Amino acid sequence: MLLIKGGRVIDPKNRMDEVADVFIEGGKIKEIGKDLKADGAKIVDAKGKIVTPGLIDMHVHFREPGQEAKEDFLSGSKAAAAGGFTTVATMPNTKPVVDTAALVRSMKERADSVGIIHVEIIGALTKGQKGEELAELGDMVQEGAVAFSDDGHFDDSAKVFMNGLDYLHTFDKVIISHEEETSLVEEGVMNEGHRSAMLGIKGRPTVAEDIAVARDVLLAEYTGGRVHVAHISSGRSVELVREAKKRGVRVTAEVTPQHLTMTDELVNPYDSCTKINPPLREQKDVDAVLAGLLDGTIDAIVTDHSPHAQEEKDREYIYAPSGFPGLETSLGILLTDLYHKGKAELPLLISKMTWEPAKIFGLDAGTLSVGSPADVAIIDTEFAWTVDDKEFYTRGTHSPFVGRRLKGKAVMTIVDGTIVMQDGKVMDDTTLS
Amino acid sequence: MGKNNMSLRGRNVLGLEDFSKEEIRLVLETAKEMKNIIHRDIKKVPALRGKSIVNLFYEPSTRTRTSFELAGKYLGADVVNITASTSSIVKGESLRDTLYTVEAMGVDAIVMRHKAEGAAAYASRVVAPVIVNAGDGAHAHPSQGLLDLFTIEQHKGHLEGLKVAILGDILHSRVARSDIQGMRKMGMEVHLAGPKTLLPRFLFQEPGIFVHERIEEAMEAADVINVLRIQLERQKAGLFPSMREYARVFGVNEKRLSLAKKDVLVLHPGPMNKGLEIAPDVAYGDHSAIQEQVQNGVAIRMAILTLILTGGRKDAVD
Numbered sequence: 001m002l003l004i005k006g007g008r009v010i011d012p013k014n015r016m017d018e019v020a021d022v023f024i025e026g027g028k029i030k031e032i033g034k035d036l037k038a039d040g041a042k043i044v045d046a047k048g049k050i051v052t053p054g055l056i057d058m059h060v061h062f063r064e065p066g067q068e069a070k071e072d073f074l075s076g077s078k079a080a081a082a083g084g085f086t087t088v089a090t091m092p093n094t095k096p097v098v099d100t101a102a103l104v105r106s107m108k109e110r111a112d113s114v115g116i117i118h119v120e121i122i123g124a125l126t127k128g129q130k131g132e133e134l135a136e137l138g139d140m141v142q143e144g145a146v147a148f149s150d151d152g153h154f155d156d157s158a159k160v161f162m163n164g165l166d167y168l169h170t171f172d173k174v175i176i177s178h179e180e181e182t183s184l185v186e187e188g189v190m191n192e193g194h195r196s197a198m199l200g201i202k203g204r205p206t207v208a209e210d211i212a213v214a215r216d217v218l219l220a221e222y223t224g225g226r227v228h229v230a231h232i233s234s235g236r237s238v239e240l241v242r243e244a245k246k247r248g249v250r251v252t253a254e255v256t257p258q259h260l261t262m263t264d265e266l267v268n269p270y271d272s273c274t275k276i277n278p279p280l281r282e283q284k285d286v287d288a289v290l291a292g293l294l295d296g297t298i299d300a301i302v303t304d305h306s307p308h309a310q311e312e313k314d315r316e317y318i319y320a321p322s323g324f325p326g327l328e329t330s331l332g333i334l335l336t337d338l339y340h341k342g343k344a345e346l347p348l349l350i351s352k353m354t355w356e357p358a359k360i361f362g363l364d365a366g367t368l369s370v371g372s373p374a375d376v377a378i379i380d381t382e383f384a385w386t387v388d389d390k391e392f393y394t395r396g397t398h399s400p401f402v403g404r405r406l407k408g409k410a411v412m413t414i415v416d417g418t419i420v421m422q423d424g425k426v427m428d429d430t431t432l433s
Numbered sequence: 434m435g436k437n438n439m440s441l442r443g444r445n446v447l448g449l450e451d452f453s454k455e456e457i458r459l460v461l462e463t464a465k466e467m468k469n470i471i472h473r474d475i476k477k478v479p480a481l482r483g484k485s486i487v488n489l490f491y492e493p494s495t496r497t498r499t500s501f502e503l504a505g506k507y508l509g510a511d512v513v514n515i516t517a518s519t520s521s522i523v524k525g526e527s528l529r530d531t532l533y534t535v536e537a538m539g540v541d542a543i544v545m546r547h548k549a550e551g552a553a554a555y556a557s558r559v560v561a562p563v564i565v566n567a568g569d570g571a572h573a574h575p576s577q578g579l580l581d582l583f584t585i586e587q588h589k590g591h592l593e594g595l596k597v598a599i600l601g602d603i604l605h606s607r608v609a610r611s612d613i614q615g616m617r618k619m620g621m622e623v624h625l626a627g628p629k630t631l632l633p634r635f636l637f638q639e640p641g642i643f644v645h646e647r648i649e650e651a652m653e654a655a656d657v658i659n660v661l662r663i664q665l666e667r668q669k670a671g672l673f674p675s676m677r678e679y680a681r682v683f684g685v686n687e688k689r690l691s692l693a694k695k696d697v698l699v700l701h702p703g704p705m706n707k708g709l710e711i712a713p714d715v716a717y718g719d720h721s722a723i724q725e726q727v728q729n730g731v732a733i734r735m736a737i738l739t740l741i742l743t744g745g746r747k748d749a750v751d
Contacts, residue, residue, distance in 0.1 A: 197633035200571030200610050201550045269551020269572065270558055315528060316549035318570070 001025050002417060003038045007046025007378060011053060012351035013367035022051055024374040027417040032368060044412065044419075046378050050346065053354040053366050054086025054117075054375030054413065057327065059151070059176070059230060059254060059302035062088075062119070064110070066095025071307040071395050076327070077116040078393035078428075079305070081421040083327040084410025086375035087358075087365050088305075089120040092129065093152045099124035101139035108144055116420050116427075117413075118375070120146045120361065125164050125175055131155040134164055141171045146361040149176035151230055152277075154212050156182050158219065165225025174226040174252070174360060177216050179237065180278055184208035189318050191264040191279040199269055201318070204279050206234035213237040217244040220251050228360060229253035231304050233278040235288025242297040252360050254300040255289050257326065257333040258400070262286070266400065272313050272320030273398040276304070290343060293352065300357040301349070303330045307396025314398070325396035328387075333401060335381055335408025346381070378412035385409055393426060442744035445557040445564045446737055448573035449614035457582065457618055463736035463745055464583050464729070470507060471731055480739050481510035484541045488514045489531070490567070491547040496703060496727065497567050497576075501544045504734035510541075510742075528552065529559050536560040541742055545569075563741045571605045577702055578611030580733040582619060584726050585657050588698050593620035598651040598693070600685060601661035601710050602631040608702045609661060617641045626651035627661075628683060630672040648683055655693040659700040660685050660711045676709055686712040690720065698722055 002024040009020045009032060021036035022029065062076035071079075080088050090107070092098035098107060104121050111119035123145035124135045129152065137148060148168065154177070155161045164175055185204040190196050192203020213229055217240055220227040229241055232253045244251045264280045274280060292298040306323025313320050331353075338344040358366030365375055387404045389397040413421035420427050439459055449457065470478055486505045488498050498514060505512035515535070520526075526534075528547075535543060543560070545553050546567040553566035553573075568574045586592050597616055603609045603625050616623050617639075625632065626645040636642055645651045652658060663679065673679050690697065699711075699720045707713045716723060739745050 192634065194635040194638045197635045198610070198639070199550055200573070200605075200607060202571075268554070269549075269569075270554035311527065316547070316555060317551045318549045 001038055001041035002044060002374070002414065002419075003036060003041040004044045004046050004051055004376065004378065007049045007051035009051045009368065010347050010350050011368040012347055013355040014369060016368070017347055022368065022376065024376070024414070024417045027374055029368050029370050029372050029374050031370060044378070049411065050379040050381060052350045052377050052379060053368050054377050054415065055084045055331070055353045055410070056087045056357045056363070056366050057085050057303050057305065057330070057353070058089045058300055058357040058361060060088045060090055060305040060327065061093065061307070061323065062090045063094060063307065069309040069395070070312070073110055073114045073119065075393060075395050076305070077114050077119065078426040079325065079327040080117050081413045081415070081426045082393050082410075082424060083329070084331050084377035084379060084413055085117060085327060086377065086413060086415045087118040087120060087363065089122050089146055089361065091122055091149060091151045092124040097124050097129045099127050099129070099135040101136060101143040104140045104143040104145050117415050118365070120363070122147045122149050122176065124148065125150045125155065126160060131157055131160055134160070134167060137164070137167055137173070138171060141173060146363070147174045147176055147228070149178070149230070151176060151178045154178055154180050154182050158215060161216065162219050162223060165219055165223040165227070169223065169225050172226070174228045176228045176230050177212070178230050179209050179212035179216065179232070180204060181208040181211045184211070189275060189279070190267050191281050193264055193282050195264045195267060199267070201269060204277070206236060206281060206285065209234040209278055210236045210240065213240045217241065217249055217251055220244070221247065221249040224250065226250045231256050231259060231278060231302065232289060232292070232298060233259045233281050233285060235285040238288045238292035238297055242292065242295070245297060252299040253292070253297065254302045255293060255298045256302055256304050257330050259289055260286065260293065261333060261337040262400065269317040272315065272317050273324055273400045273402070275317060275320055275322050276306070276324065277322045294344065294348065299352065299360060301330070301334065301352040302357070303327050305394070307394045308398065309395065310397050324399045325392065325394040326399070328392055328394060329399060329401040331379065332385065332387070332406035332409055336406045339381065340407055374414060374417040376414040377410050379408065380411045381408045383407070383409040383411065440744040441740040442742070443563060444741050446575050446741060447554050447557060447564065447566045449575050449578050449611050449618065452618070454618045457579065457615060459745070460579055460733065460736050460740060461583050461586060463740055464732045467735035467739070468729070468732040470735070471728065476507045477509060478507065479509045481505065481508040481742055484510040484742050485539065486510050486512045486542045486544060486738065487535050487540045488512065488567070489535060489543050489545045490514065491517045492568070494546055494567070496730070497546065500727070500730045501565075501567060501734050504731050504738055507731070508735055508738060510738070528555065532556050532560045536562055542738065565737060565741070568607050571607050572610060574607040574611045576730065576734055576737060577608050578615040579737070580726060580730045581612055581659065581700055582615050583733055584700065584722050584729045585698060587729070588722060589656065594622070595656040596622045596624065596654060597657040597659060598624045598626060598648070598655040599659045599661065600648050600651060601627045601683065602663055602667060603627055603636070603661070604631045604633050605664065605667070606661050612659060613642060624651035624655065628673050628679075631667065648685070649689060649692055652689060652692045655697055657698045657700065658685065658690070658693060662702060662704065663706055663710045665706070680709050684710055684712060685715055687714055687718070690715055700726060703727070
């Protein structure tokens, strides 16, 4: 039994935003109300803090199996708990690629054995993520795969993608699409723009993303299937999604904290920490994705948590792998650069990290409704801290946010009624209460 | 000139964007003195005696590497060449570890050529010896930019206000980028032209830069024309239809040269594809300073090495 007292409770699903107590029993939300009392319950004082559903990140890379030097389920789960996340969904671009029911099952078992947070599994859309033949999608659905994706690259064949939309219609599952037309980004390592022109670095143009989004939206419209645009970054792509939603196309979209707050002016070729796909764009794109987040065009905020081993990232920019870890910095960046600067309200940000992604995947999560699993984050929006990679739980160290002074952090994470993180410290097997 | 209150000692030479107009001026003035040394019968001064320089080359290069090597040797430094094919680089050693190894041998400067943009800047953050960028991908080739300025000034007597046309594959050219940086610092007007597939899409945003799709427009009344090398693989990558067509539409020949000023100076960083980007009669014609660029390259590199390793003490040079 746990009684969280006196916090500002924000539960977007129920349009709740008021000071209240939250009572947890048997791993479920039992009651929410004023001045609750519960004999024998552990009391958590949340006065001056925000109490929200546990955060959901529908786009992470935990690298297991096959690339455990970058991350594994344990280090990734700890990083998630440290960041206030209670549910994440892992992308299938592991070694081997998660493209069979047997692999989905073994991933689920591994996730359960680690057990700090909930880990959902995204299966590959095509065998080996090669974009040629559909993977055994129905079989993976039966083992609990929540969505399908060939994330990491675009599926060049419109026919294969259309088949995926049609086939998954039966199971009402969404395809998460990495939107960059391959031939336009083959050698590019940063946004194509003024900055890349001056640096002489090959670019990945926004039009590569726009073409891909346009195709997928049109195919979703034609088939009635569901497309989720991964890590949207181009302003024109936001417009395409906005127009499609108006026409009733079943399209959703996600954006990362980095694409909401950083531009390609921050790219320095001596440090690969800014290298991501799609790349950091220009200010007009950053402004457009923020506008898309605010007007509902963009449904979810994800980290695209992509850790790499130190020695892989510490090299020439063009040779370093793309991606950086995000689970432990996401909330701090969003609160510092959006909330505290008056660009986005708390309920909106929380909604994009809880109820909205839960809806897309059909998860029983992302809300504090009575009877729901007691996954809760307690956030101190005023907590000042400095991002230090030595304190990361993730194995990934190269983050462009390292050294940044932030205001706001999750101070407690509760999963199924159990405190798994308190004041930045994640409980391990021996300390788990 | 200005030596008393300005020193480049210990400075990494990564790109001309890091250098002020006055610092570029200092290098050009120092290079004049160095050029005199090259003309001596005995080309050896003790300016860098006891200093050691490593040429760390990850890309094939003859003229730049030899130029740096001779520059170091004329100044009395010990110079060693490491090329990718002969070193542990082919065994998969990381750039960081290679740099650590070179540093541990006690070198004072590392002259580095690498395919990756930013590699020299990365090196400057990893090890203590001063780094001279001898070309990092399509980003920068600062000593080439300086030798182009030096060559132009030797002919024109000044730099400010001159109109320069840089022609050809701007997109992939580190020479073009260093020229642009240096020329703009010195108050020159830079006109870029080539097939649109070889022009960076967003360079026109820079003040002082004019982008043209026809080389004739850029050459109009130009004081200087710098013709860039066309890498033959660009045609295979589909960036222009054929060599023949390139020569006909974008090649610099006598007829097109007549669009420029009467006393136009023709430069080319080499090696040339004669009959492709430049006609032989232009390459060897009266306006060409292409051979002279090579000699000036040695003088500029002597100036750079002296200034960054000693601060340019006059007594060491005389």
